[in-house]
Amino acid sequence: MEDDHADDAAGAGSRHVGSLGRIVLGVLVAAAIISGALGFFPAFRREDPHFAAEGFGAFFAVYGFLAFMFIVLVGQHLRKLVGRKETYYDERE
Amino acid sequence: MTSASELISALAMNPAVILIVGASLGALIPNGYAAMRRPLMLVFVGVAAMQLYRLGLGEYGRLGFFGEPAMLLRIDPLARLFAIAFLIAAALNLVYGWRLRDRMEDFATLAYPAAALGGVLAGDLVTLFVWWEIAAVASVFLIWAPGSRAGFLAGMRYLTIQIFSGVLLLAGIVLVYRETGSLAFGDIGLRDEAGAIKASGLLMLLAFGIKAAFPLLHNWVQDAYPKASFAGTIVLSVFTTKLAVASLARAFPGTGELIFIGAVMTIFPIFFALIENDLKKVLCYSINNQVGFMVIGIGFGTAASINGAVGYAFSNIIFESLLFMAVGAAAFRTGTSKATELGGLYRTMPLTMIFCLVGALSISAFPGFAGFATKGLLIDAAGEAHAFWIWLIMLFASAGVLEHAGIKIPYFTFFAHDSGKKPKEAPPEMLLAMGVSAALCIGIGVHPAPLYALTPYPAALADYHPYAPYHVVEQLQLLLWAVLAFAVLILVKWYPAEVPSTNLDTDWFFRVPGRGVLSWATAATRAVWNLSWRLFSERLLGAIGRIYSVHGPEGALARSWPTGYMALATAIVLGVALIIAFSA
Numbered sequence: 001m002e003d004d005h006a007d008d009a010a011g012a013g014s015r016h017v018g019s020l021g022r023i024v025l026g027v028l029v030a031a032a033i034i035s036g037a038l039g040f041f042p043a044f045r046r047e048d049p050h051f052a053a054e055g056f057g058a059f060f061a062v063y064g065f066l067a068f069m070f071i072v073l074v075g076q077h078l079r080k081l082v083g084r085k086e087t088y089y090d091e092r093e
Numbered sequence: 094m095t096s097a098s099e100l101i102s103a104l105a106m107n108p109a110v111i112l113i114v115g116a117s118l119g120a121l122i123p124n125g126y127a128a129m130r131r132p133l134m135l136v137f138v139g140v141a142a143m144q145l146y147r148l149g150l151g152e153y154g155r156l157g158f159f160g161e162p163a164m165l166l167r168i169d170p171l172a173r174l175f176a177i178a179f180l181i182a183a184a185l186n187l188v189y190g191w192r193l194r195d196r197m198e199d200f201a202t203l204a205y206p207a208a209a210l211g212g213v214l215a216g217d218l219v220t221l222f223v224w225w226e227i228a229a230v231a232s233v234f235l236i237w238a239p240g241s242r243a244g245f246l247a248g249m250r251y252l253t254i255q256i257f258s259g260v261l262l263l264a265g266i267v268l269v270y271r272e273t274g275s276l277a278f279g280d281i282g283l284r285d286e287a288g289a290i291k292a293s294g295l296l297m298l299l300a301f302g303i304k305a306a307f308p309l310l311h312n313w314v315q316d317a318y319p320k321a322s323f324a325g326t327i328v329l330s331v332f333t334t335k336l337a338v339a340s341l342a343r344a345f346p347g348t349g350e351l352i353f354i355g356a357v358m359t360i361f362p363i364f365f366a367l368i369e370n371d372l373k374k375v376l377c378y379s380i381n382n383q384v385g386f387m388v389i390g391i392g393f394g395t396a397a398s399i400n401g402a403v404g405y406a407f408s409n410i411i412f413e414s415l416l417f418m419a420v421g422a423a424a425f426r427t428g429t430s431k432a433t434e435l436g437g438l439y440r441t442m443p444l445t446m447i448f449c450l451v452g453a454l455s456i457s458a459f460p461g462f463a464g465f466a467t468k469g470l471l472i473d474a475a476g477e478a479h480a481f482w483i484w485l486i487m488l489f490a491s492a493g494v495l496e497h498a499g500i501k502i503p504y505f506t507f508f509a510h511d512s513g514k515k516p517k518e519a520p521p522e523m524l525l526a527m528g529v530s531a532a533l534c535i536g537i538g539v540h541p542a543p544l545y546a547l548t549p550y551p552a553a554l555a556d557y558h559p560y561a562p563y564h565v566v567e568q569l570q571l572l573l574w575a576v577l578a579f580a581v582l583i584l585v586k587w588y589p590a591e592v593p594s595t596n597l598d599t600d601w602f603f604r605v606p607g608r609g610v611l612s613w614a615t616a617a618t619r620a621v622w623n624l625s626w627r628l629f630s631e632r633l634l635g636a637i638g639r640i641y642s643v644h645g646p647e648g649a650l651a652r653s654w655p656t657g658y659m660a661l662a663t664a665i666v667l668g669v670a671l672i673i674a675f676s677a
Binding site: 025028029031032035036038039043044045046047050051058059060061062063064065066067068069071072073075076078079082083084085086087088089090092093 | 243246363364365367368476477479481484485488489492493495496562563566567568569570571572573574575576577578579580582587588589592593594595596597598604605608
């Protein structure tokens with residue numbers, strides 16, 4: 001398979017992170033940090049957690065970050081197993 | 094036995110039948126006045142909605158067929174919730190495709206939702222079966238509408254699978270009747286009182302599972318839906334899987350197996366969606382993932398989790414449609430839905446982009462949007478059941494939803510690389526349909542109380558507060574840090590590029606080896622037939638000639654017999670019959 005857009009998605013970062021992009025990124029980072037920090041305040045914690053993991057204030061932040069990383073970094077290798085050229089079925093039907 | 098007038102009366106009051114009449118009348122409008130079709134159909138959707146409201150909760154259309162009671166129409170809270178969602182979706186779909194002038198597609202755009210509506214309102218299993226099959230047949234016309242060979246083949250595969258689901262359902266109904274002596278559509282369950290799996294329950298579960306696109310039974314969605322027109326795909330995305338969810342919620346609440354089936358459903362589509370280039374197919378995988386959450390809720394079977402499942406189905410119908418509409422609008426303007434050929438459309442399609450973002454935020458369950466109001470119920474159900482691994486899987490799958498539906502869809506359609514395409518903004522009717530959908534997404538998210546009141550067990554939600562501080566913080570942590578992970582991957586250039594490709598899925602089994610086996614079987618049958626003909630044709634033709642000589646026009650048995658012979662023969666037959674009767 002030809003990789004037509006080898007740097008499209010990845011390279012988009014450098015191209016589109018202009019001034020507006022930096023602002024959006026800054027807001028995202030700030031919001032993420034605030035949400036992570038809030039988890040350590042009792043007022044923002046579940047009174048009766050179902051699992052011990054919820055006792056860690058930033059559990060959902062860490063889990064969300066790692067889960068996303070895992071999905072993207074591991075999931076992309078599925079393409080090697082099931083990826084075929086675009087006309088695969090056209091040639092067989 | 095029901096009289097014709099009772100039958101007509103029972104049918105006339107059914108909102109689903111009203112839609113079928115609307116679809117049929119619309120299809121009768123000559124092509125010269127095709128612009129009148131959708132307005133007329135929209136009027137019928139309004140009439141059906143008014144009828145649903147006028148009737149209120151209750152059981153209607155009680156009839157008797159061959160000594161068995163039938164209930165054509167049952168409006169209980171479960172059915173009402175889906176009926177409202179289906180009517181909203183039907184109206185929005187008609188508006189979205191306002192400028193379509195295809196008689197077959199126009200008809201299917203309303204007849205198919207009508208069948209799904211009839212299914213959720215069915216009070217007995219035979220009525221369910223009838224609507225089940227009408228839905229299968231009506232929907233395939235949406236796949237065939239574009240007229241391509243690929244669409245025709247996909248439609249045939251789709252129809253085969255859907256009809257097979259109907260056959261399983263019919264077999265299950267027969268066994269349920271044999272076991273219970275009733276055709277009522279209620280809680281069937283997978284196991285009997287001794288804990289053994291019932292054949293009736295298994296058949297019904299498989300029938301529902303095919304339509305719900307259970308794992309390994311799922312790929313008809315990705316195979317068929319993207320082949321429909323820009324508007325047809327949206328219609329298809331709503332009804333079949335949600336009819337199955339409604340049926341599962343009625344027949345299999347608390348069936349533990351569904352928890353594990355649903356968990357698999359939430360996970361595997363995430364990875365296929367990640368590597369898929371066609372954004373319509375990405376959304377089809379999203380359907381699998383989303384239905385998985387609902388199936389888990391049904392599996393837990395508590396009042397709150399059932400509320401969560403059906404409430405999430407209601408919201409999902411709105412926001413999943415909205416995403417399909419946005420991608421459909423981009424495809425309508427650019428002629429493609431492939432990520433490698435899209436990008437940068439935010440400049441010329443800003444409103445579509447905004448609506449798409451609302452859909453993305455909703456499906457990701459950001460606070461303030463539709464998904465958030467009900468998804469928490471489902472995840473909390475796993476917590477309440479202390480099902481730790483299921484709980485982790487649901488959180489993991491939530492991050493996956495964000496990746497493929499929350500980020501990938503809007504990012505690769507409207508941002509990412511500049512495709513160089515400068516299409517016009519979507520037509521007004523598409524913007525209207527998307528705008529209403531987006532408003533509903535925000536409305537449900539900000540003020541979910543009316544949706545909660547419509548759920549089957551509203552009392553179970555009396556103490557549920559989706560905007561409790563801990564709930565908001567948990568969700569924001571999960572989602573914002575996942576978005577942060579996306580930003581990091583983009584900045585370090587580790588996010589995989591989209592690649593034009595076909596990804597093999599379970600349809601490969603029947604499209605490649607299955608096709609080979611079928612071809613071989615056809616050739617083998619032909620060879621056996623030819624051989625048999627050569628071997629036996631002379632004897633067969635001889636036998637035919639002898640039979641003809643006796644029974645033909647000139648044969649002995651063709652002669653007229655004298656009355657005396659006939660009287661004698663009749664007396665002999667009568668005598669034999671008397672002897673048998675007395676000796677028996």
